[in-house]
Structure formats: C-alpha cells, structure tokens
Amino acid sequence: MDRDKIITAAELMDMQFLPRSTVVDGMLPAGCYILAGAPKVGKSFLMAQLCWCVATGTPFLGQPTHRSQVLYLSLEDTGERVQGRLIRMFGVEHPVGRLHLKFGTDLRGRDLLAMLEGFFMGHPSVRLVVIDTFQRVREGSGAQYSYQSDYEEIRPFKEFTDIHDVALILVHHTRKNTESENSFDRISGTNGLLGAADGAFLLYREKGRVILDQTGRDLPGQRMILDFDPQRCLWTVVSREAEIAEPPEPLLDLVDQAIGGGWQGTATELLERLRRLDPELPYRANTLTRKLNALTRRLKEEKGIEYWKSRRPESRQLTFLRTEDEEEDEERDDDDDDDDSAPAGEIPSLPSLGSESGGDGDG
Template sequence: MRIFSMPELMDTHFPSRPCIIENLLPAGTYLLAGAPKIGKSFLVLQMAYQVSAGEPFLGFPSRQGTVLYLALEDTYERLQKRLAQMTERDSPDLVLSVLADTLEEDLLELMDTHFPSRPCIIENLLPAGTYLLAGAPKIGKSFLVLQMAYQVSAGEPFLGFPSRQGTVLYLALEDTYERLQKRLAQMTERDSPDLVLSVLADTLEEDLLEQLESFLFEYPETVLVIIDTLQRIRGRTPDNGSYAADYDTIAKLKAFSDQRGIALLLVHHTRKEGAEDVFDTISGTNGILGAADGALVLHKDKRTSGDAILDVVGRDQPQIRLRLRFDPTHSLWQVTEVETEPFREPPNPLLEFLSRLVNEENPLWSGTATELVQCLSEIDSTQAFSPNWIVRALNVRQDDLLRKYGIRYGSRRTKDGKVILLRWEGVR
C-alpha cells in the first residue's frame, strides 16, 4: 500500500491529465446512458470523430488524439454510411472495430472498403437486420406480418413502401395451416411461390439456427424470415427475464441475420402498463430492443377500433409514424396517413451521370477510378469528381445506384490496383 503524509502529498508533482473534452469529459471512466434507439451511437461516433480530428464536440473544445471506437452492436457498413453523412474529411487518428478482440479498421481503410450491397427489404421501413414487431395480444400483428410476408414475396409494396422481392419464410408458431389458408384466401387471389410457411420450429436451445441455415441453403434467394412469436423460440432458462438473458437471445438472432444479409422480424408483445415512449412498452427488459436493430410497435387508442398506429424506429432509419386502418373484408392493413415523412437521401449527381454511362445500350463498364473520372468528364466537363471521392460515394450509395438506376457496383483487386465494375441490371 502506497501512503503519503500530507506534506509529501502536497509536494509531489503528478503528471498533467488535461480534459479530453473541456468541461465535459475529463480523463477517467464514464457512462453514456440512454434508452434503446434514442441516438447514443450517433452521439458517440460524432464524439469519436471530432475528438480524433481535434474539432469541438457540441461546442466544447476537445484535445486531439487517437480515438478507439469499439462499436460492438454495429457493422462496418453502417459505420461507413454514418461517417459519410457526417463528414467529407478523413481522420487518420480514428480507429474502429466491431469486434472487441480484433482492431481492424482505421477511418481511411473503412471509407475505402467496398462492402457487399445490402438493400432494404422494405424501403425506409425494414432494412436487413433483426427487428421486433410488438403489440398487445390480438391487436392484429399476425394479420400485419402475413400481409408483409405475402407482399414482399410477391414484390408488391407494403403499406405503400416499395419492397425487394425474394423468398420469405413465415414461422406462424401460434397459428394453424387452416387459419393461414383462410386469411390468405381473403387477402389475395394470386399465389406467391416464394412465400413459405410453417407452424412448427425448434427453439434456440434446440436446433432453430441450424434449421434456418438449412432453409437458406435450400432457398438462397431468401430476403425475410418472420418468427411469430419470439417467446415460442426462446425456450425456458432459469434467468429468462434478466437483461443479460434478453440481450443474449436477440444477439444470437442478430448475428445470424447480419452474417446472411437478411431481415429477421420477431413478433413480440407489449406490456399492459402504458409509457410516455411507446417503445418502452415492449415486454421484457431494455436488453431486447437494445440488441435488436430496431422495432415496429402496433398500438390502438381503443381495442375495438379498426384504426391503429404503427411507430417505427431503428439504427438505419429515422423514426416514422403510420396511421393504419384494418380492412376486415380482405384482412389487410392500409395506410391512412404518414405522420412522419421518412428521410430521403439528397440527390447525388454522380449516380445520375453513371446512369448515362451504364444503361441498357451500354450494360457493362470496368476500369479504374481515374478512368471513370475521365469518362464522366466527357459526359459533362463542368463536373469535377476526384477518383478518391468516386470510390467512397459508390461504397456508400451502391444500394441507391442499384435500386433507382438498376446499376450494380462491384470491385476487384488486380496487380495494377483496384478496378471498378458497373453492370446494368435494369430497375425492378
């Protein structure tokens, strides 16, 4: 044990420990706490970048230096997109990782990396990832997810939002095949061969993930898996109901959806007790929403009413509120009002120019970023794109390029450097 007398203590020179952020964050260990999906990750990424760049944070001067950000609930793709929205200037002193035991990316490497495209399953409503759909019992959740399952599998809009057509697996674990048959007959007269349904599945403690893995192997075009309900696949463990147990359950499912690039929607219940924030009514601890990528909460002012509200929040989209009305004749929910308009990316001139370079008449282009700059300058000499900016813009906006202009972006390394590949596939 080290001890000081008061005279010795007062005469000792200790090393200086200046604040990291003046009047806000001294050296030491601190907590940043907040409800799930309230914006904490945006705030700490902003802090990490601005401190590493020596910029003020929220108006408070910062001490410039290397910053390590362990974003253990995020993906590199999401970090790349957020940083591209946040700044156009790199900070070589920001180091990021999504794995605690591996330090993988500095900011320059991250922004120059081309990740596989993961387009939204339902535009502005359901990206790839793991999401909750919560609501009171018998409020209409199962009708809503069956409608979603059918319309996505058929490539139809869902509640007015465009969907990405693909195979959908709907595990209706509280239903019967007879009930599903009757509801689908009311909903549509057209079959969808890409909708697969089951009323049986193992729990997580058993072989659920192996079953899902086998299904994806047999149906590689799968874009969405719906599990109705979460409780049916949780099993029973002694610590169910604890934050750790709730978080671990969702984290296992999230790891599966992230690795496969699909959307996984978990139907869940809300509590009887109300709350000022509708997302606080989701049954269980904050570990459920905290581990998930987002949530949709369906709720009514009156249970007997045919009108309902669908609130949506998530890591990859702004909060949206939709007012819905149920059509009992066709067993369909319909939008009556979009109370919060979804965020739309500002137009990007690069994508428009690329659509003039690569299209139905000229479906293929490949070359270096420098060669692409030369091609674009021939189309419009007034535009000044740099090779570095083009690569980063393509990395971040590749989903928009494919969805809006039908152009798929890829890249490969050769002995001469990185080659950009652009292929026209047509707008679906």
C-alpha cells in the same frame, strides 16, 4: 471485414461494403427486427399480409416489394386457422409456392436457428423469415430476463440475418403501461431486445387510430396510420408521415450519365469521363473511389446501378452494371425451389452451412 482487426480511418474509407438485400422498399431491408403490439391488435394479420405480398411481389402498405421465397413460422396458430385466414385475405386463385409455412416447434434459440440453417441449404433464395411469436422460441424464463439476457437472446438471430442477408421479424408483445414518451419503450422486456436488433416496428391503438411506428439503424423513422378491413382482414395505409430524405448527391446523376449501359475502367478513366460533364468536379482518383464506396447503396436504390471494385495485376478496376429486370430469372429460380421444397409444416433439419456477409473490404 475482420471484426478483431484494428484499422485506420483511411483504410475504412477505402473499403466498399456491398448493399444488403431489400425486402420492402423504404421499410424493410435485411436485418433482425421486432414487431411488437398488444394482443388482438392485428399483428398476425399484418405479418401474413407481409409474407404474402413479398412471396407474390405485390406492394405491402403501398410500398414496392422484392419478390422472394418467404418462411412464416406461425407458432401460435394451427394450419386450419392460417388456411382460413389466407383464403379470407387473398382468395384461392393464386396459390403461392414461394410462401413456406411451419406450425409449432419445440426448438428454441440456437437450436431453432440450426434448423433454419438446414432449411436455407435447400432454399437459399429466402429473403424474409417471420417468427410469430418470439416468446415461443426464447431460451430463458421470465424470471431470468435482464438487459444482458435479452441482448444475448436476440444476438444469434441478428448474426443469422447478417450471414444469410435476410430480413427476420420476431413478433413480440408490448407492456400494458408505460409513461415513457418514447413509444418503443412499450416493447415488453428490457432495452436489450432493441439494442441487439437492427430495428423495430410497433403496432398500437391510440385515440381511436391504429398506428405503425418504425425505427432502426438502416431504415428511416416513420409513422403510418393504418386502417383494417374486417371483411378481408387486410391492412391499408390512411396516412404516412413524411420521411426525412437523404440530401441530394450530384455525383449520382453524373455517374448515371457517364456509364451509359455499363462501364468498366480505372478511377482515373472514370474521373476523365465525369469531368467532361462537370469540369469543376472536386475529386482526385482516390477520393472519387472513396466517395463511390459510400454511395454504393444509393447507386443501386436510386439509379439501378450495381457498382463494385476489383483488382487486376496492373490496376484496380471499377465496374458499373445496370440492373435489369430479373422477373423471368426469378420465376425460373422459384420453380426450381418449389421442386425441392418440403411440404408445408415440415422443414428438414440438415447440417448447417455458413456463408459470408455482404460486406466486401478492399483496402
């Protein structure tokens, strides 16, 4: 959607925005996030665990992950230290070619993102990037930080995630003392950091417990009590506060029944099918399409149904496709990516390549 164009609310309702990728279900969709915590609280172990789990497709803190290529910039550690950490955490039986590592960089801000653009040209299936720590790639000095400067430093990273449909986590620090009731005010710096990011995770100790809070635009606010295994250096969830679930939507179940293994047709034809299941369905063809636009993400997440609109000369077509198990395709793609991957610690700096964001307007 053209951000400079002024549109009506009716035009907005007629648009469909395709859902962004999800890296960890219920916890980490594509976007730019901050993970903040005090020194030695275990941030790097948590991020190493996240990267490994996503690269192997194993659950992270009890939540399912979507296996993909991962890039971990461990900028305050040596290769030797991270090697020992990963072996201690996961052993040596499962080498992971989908997890790419880089140690140290002199690049900052937009120069770093230009390097990442080059890496993404050779590895377009990367869906998670962790930069540990953000301080190592900031452009300004501490004396210059303000709400405006903090916002402007995060904004390019946010734009990068929008272009590439990727989750990017910036590991950061917390301030020592704050009297605010909002735990996220502990994040070092001004509110401009969180204002520009899509969300944040806060790892901290309180009353003998280790807590992980999360907040964001597209993820539910939740709090987890964590436990750390000092032998394997792995985090586990002790308890998780109940999330506020989205209200039930009967139309999701009706579409699930109506499309069978997949279906394509006009909104009028779909409405006829749905009314065979529920004669009292309160929609017209155009209002049904608007409602489905708003349910695009939930159709995929809750029913495993890909939905999109397309135009033909004679009509607008609605397409519904069941999401199949893509495990074998992912393995094949991963093998291809591994063939042309750079050695660990070496990331090629290639010409940048822009791509379109996930939103798809259809007025």
